[in-house]
Amino acid sequence: MGVKxxxxxxxxxxWWARNxxxxxxxxxxxxxxxxxxxxxxxxxxxxxxxxxSPSASVSRTPQ
Numbered sequence: 001m002g003v004k005x006x007x008x009x010x011x012x013x014x015w016w017a018r019n020x021x022x023x024x025x026x027x028x029x030x031x032x033x034x035x036x037x038x039x040x041x042x043x044x045x046x047x048x049x050x051x052x053s054p055s056a057s058v059s060r061t062p063q
Contacts, residue, residue: 016023
């Protein structure tokens, strides 16, 4: 009775194993860009909201 050797090559790595690092880097960069863009409304920083301008309306209260 002899010893039988079975040589089996391992399965190639799946998509996640091959691309895990690249995927995490792309998602991290996208998150940073999103958060930075949300914090400053534009390149000049957050823009102030316009205040209502006073109107020339007539007062309706009797004097």
